[in-house]
Amino acid sequence: MNMIDLGGGNFINADRVVAVVSPDSLPVRRLVQDAKNAGRVIDVSGSRKTRSVLITDSEHVICCAEETDSLKERLK
DSSP: OOEEEEETTEEEEGGGEEEEEOTTSHHHHHHHHHHHHHTOEEEOSTTSOOOEEEEETTSOEEEESSOHHHHHHHHO
16 A cells, blocks of 8 residues: 655555645635535645645545645655
């Protein structure tokens, strides 16, 4: 199992990640809000600004304070 460090002592199974996207676009903000309403958001940003959003194969949405480029390198 390949684990990715999301910062703050949080890890996720890399095999379950479908996409890593920037939270700046309106469609991603809608996706996060819909997931919040459905109880599928996991916020690991530690009260910092969300800089990336990870989408998993189980349709969970993970809000993270790490940059998308940084997570991309960790996924390789």
